[in-house]
Amino acid sequence: MKVLFLMFAFPDMNKSFNMYTTLVEEFVNHGHEVTVVAPGIGKTGIYVENGIPVLRAQTLPIKNVPNYLKGISNVLLPFQFERALNQFYKEKSFDLVISPTPPITLVDLAAKIKRKFGNKFYLILRDIFPQNAVDLGFMKKEGLTHRYFRKKERKLYKEADYIGCMSQGNIDYVMKHNPEVSEVKLHELKNYQKPYNGFGSDPQLLKKKYGIANKFVVVFGGNMGKPQQLENVLVLAESVIQFPDIVFLLLGEGVQINKIEAEAKSKGLTNIKIQRTIPKQEYQDLLSVCDIGLISLHKDFTIPNIPSKALDYFNVGIPVLASLDRATDFGKILDEEQSGMWSYAGDHQLFHENLLKLYQSPDLKSTMGQNGNTYFKRCLTPEIAYNTILNCLN
Structure with missing residues (x-):
């Protein structure tokens, strides 16, 4: 398949790895044609990381920044990713789009790609936003910001063809608070990591x-x-x-x-x-x-x-x-x-x-x-x- 990963927390694979880099590698190792779009700190371009081309889109600061700046960065992210895709992969089609939360704002880009190519959209549900922000006092429930992101969240569940949740508790929560979501979309996709193979140090x-x-x-x-x-x-x-x-x-x-x-x-x-x-x-x-x-x-x-x-x-x-x-x-x-x-x-x-x-x-x-x-x-x-x-x- 031709698989597009829209990624948020995606370190330079030449230097580190996380849950999402290892999933990308797994798809590559199984022979799929993989395209990755992720945030970058320099000029937008394609960078080869651990042998895999990664399209890094220049974005606003995302990590270790005030919440208001993080919110602005998340809102702008789908536009920055789309611009990068149009610049480097304008004519390329996809069979599958995979994207995790956070953020939820990439749903707009995922939905646009889905309409264009008729591909499937797989959501890796990790943070349940905006409720987690409400819980921590970062956002007022039913306030303007909350209503905006809650609308995005509902769209996310609607557009996703499959939703991988961390646990049964996650599945139950999504169904309870979003009864319009078809239960057949939801299943358990536990967190994952490549096995530790022993010491690189004394x-x-x-x-x-x-x-x-x-x-x-x-x-x-x-x-x-x-x-x-x-x-x-x-x-x-x-x-x-x-x-x-x-x-x-x-x-x-x-x-x-x-x-x-x-x-x-x-x-x-x-x-x-x-x-x-x-x-x-x-x-x-x-x-x-x-x-x-x-x-x-x-x-x-x-x-x-x-x-x-x-x-x-x-x-x-x-x-x-x-x-x-x-x-x-x-x-x-x-x-x-x-x-x-x-x-x-x-x-x-x-x-x-x-x-x-x-x-x-x-x-x-x-x-x-x-x-x-x-x-x-x-x-x-x-x-x-x-x-x-x-x-x-x-």
């Missing part, structure tokens, strides 16, 4: 480099913003300050990273280390020498998020310690797979107790880590995601 040197030698390391990897409510992690770190070998390693970026760093310093939390973004291979190597992977979701979420950072933890075989909102069904997954322990956000006592159970029981920690890795291999690889999408088309 374990002991890596531990020494990040100051975690001879430590019990609780790691948090990924975005540090309001959705993660990392204040709960600070409370947890403070509750175990008397254990000198327990250290919290926070890896990543985000609009709240400076705030979290300042609060940790003001509280005298010497057991917290913060490290900005590092190369993906080294990131996975570093996770693999840690003991526990942290998940933290904001207590006010009303949508069932499945945190993608859990993929990294399952992939390298470390157990999950999670603080969750009451809407997600991620805790149910942890229980079913016996791959981690969880509590509700705000239940600091249980969060603390769960950490100590894993800290004090090496066998429990090891077993849960192995269970998570087994679950990953069974359900969370790009090949499984690829087959799920292809099965819809067949």
Whole structure:
């Protein structure tokens, strides 16, 4: 097939990878003719990344910017992508368009392409927007901005021929709040990642480099913003300050990273280390020498998020310690797979107790880590995601 990927979070494949780059590679490896359009920071053009041509469209800043600027960038994105497509692929047709959320604004371009070529449109539903913005207080429900994006969301579900949801909870949520959507469109497309194939670094040197030698390391990897409510992690770190070998390693970026760093310093939390973004291979190597992977979701979420950072933890075989909102069904997954322990956000006592159970029981920690890795291999690889999408088309 001739497949067009309209991508938002798409790193340079020469330097890194994520869920979406690995799916593109999976389609290429299966012999499909793939076209990728993604944001770029330089001049619009086609760049060869890991042997795959990627059309990078010059856009406004998207990451680590104020919400109002992010909103403007998202609104302009379909026009910038369309201009780039017309410049470089004007006469090219497509059999399938694949696009994830965020953002939802690319629906306008996807619908236009669908009308032109009669192709199928597959939606990878990850963020359920704009409700997640309402939950976090970024947007007023039924306000002008909300109504605009809610209209886009309804159009998105209408135009999509197939909708891959992260979990059954996601499917149930979409059906409950959008009863006009045909249920046959909806199915489960779990998060996915290419399997971790072992060390690119020396374990002991890596531990020494990040100051975690001879430590019990609780790691948090990924975005540090309001959705993660990392204040709960600070409370947890403070509750175990008397254990000198327990250290919290926070890896990543985000609009709240400076705030979290300042609060940790003001509280005298010497057991917290913060490290900005590092190369993906080294990131996975570093996770693999840690003991526990942290998940933290904001207590006010009303949508069932499945945190993608859990993929990294399952992939390298470390157990999950999670603080969750009451809407997600991620805790149910942890229980079913016996791959981690969880509590509700705000239940600091249980969060603390769960950490100590894993800290004090090496066998429990090891077993849960192995269970998570087994679950990953069974359900969370790009090949499984690829087959799920292809099965819809067949």
